Amino acid sequence: MAILFHSPWDNADQWLAALRAALPDDEIRVWPDVGPVEAIDFAFVWQIPHGVLATFPNLLGIASLGAGVDALVADPGLPRHVPITRLLDPLMADRMAEYVCATVLHHHLGLDVYGEQQSREHWQRHPTRDARDRTVALLGLGQMGQRCAQRLGALGFDLLGWSRSAKQIDGMRCSHGPEQMQQVLEQAEIVVLLLPLTAGTANLMDSAAFNAMPRGAYLINCSRGEAVVEDDLIAALDSGHLAGTTLDAFRAEPLAFGHPLWRHPKVRVTPHIASLSEARTAALILAEQVRRARNHQPLENLVDTENGY
């Protein structure tokens, strides 16, 4: 049997090398040069064109090469009877936690304010705040949210967590369900989005959500661009209600040249790098999924296509 590989990433060769090393007895075929479709029993994919997966009749599993599976589950032709897995790699959780800690600290320490002052050669100190007096809300408490909570907790921040279903996590006050979202936003000076994109999280951060946040609050989006209504965000920044935002995800990527978010003085943009997949570690996780599928064992980190993650 052979394995299908599809990824538009420019480091696809690195992925193929890592996957071939982890699965030395397998042939890994790169779409569209896949040979007879019957021979393919597993698929490793990222942003595969819709409809393609439906053409392989003998799939035992489909593994996403990234943590988010929104693009995959949006495929109307997705063979839903085949087990589908998300990539949950501890290294990616570490990367996300580094990004979130750096961004939270940057805002907490007022480094944007001092950067702006430096551009005017202006020396002015502002009061220093203690981390324990700064409330950070993590929306999304999966593997990445939990790792961010550990690291931010170690830095001393006051933590709130919100998830779709109830969770209990040491060191933070957790709430869940749509009806508890408002009270989390009301208390949060910094909101970090770590949610999967689903019908329930699309456009979650709109003008009502921004108005619920305290004046001077800060938004960090490490989720998907579609979770944020960009025009409402720009309005909340322009009115002074929000102090600023760091965005790693956008409704359309790459962010278009000339898009107002690029040059907005209260916006920091990174090109979807908060938690990149790493071929080296992912290959070992993916090889284990193939081994399980062929041994008729349940796959790990299965996607619930109804919930969308």
Ligand code: GLV
């Ligand atoms: C990146 O956005 C991912 O889903 O892994």
